[in-house]
Amino acid sequence: MKFVWGFIWTFILVHMLTYVAGSMLAAEYDFKTASILGIGAYILVLVITTILPTPASAEEH
Incomplete structure (x- = not known):
């Protein structure tokens, strides 16, 4: 669902x-x-979000 809303907002903006x-x-x-x-x-x-690493969680620190 986040991909659909992401497309809609990007398209509108x-x-x-x-x-x-x-x-x-x-x-x-x-x-x-x-x-x-x-x-x-x-x-x-989509490409930028795929390339960027995900932030580390609190348990990993």
């Missing part, structure tokens, strides 16, 4: 960022481009 950045640059909002960037950002988040 990237769309919001694309809209705001496009408005600041007086560019047209494109749903397709924002969706591709959202999927790419989610894949990047």
Whole structure:
């Protein structure tokens, strides 16, 4: 379930960022481009969380 919510939040936040950045640059909002960037950002988040080590628990110290 955390993967589904992670995708939803990443997708929404990237769309919001694309809209705001496009408005600041007086560019047209494109749903397709924002969706591709959202999927790419989610894949990047998954790769980063896989590479990073998990924190040690209190029992291991």
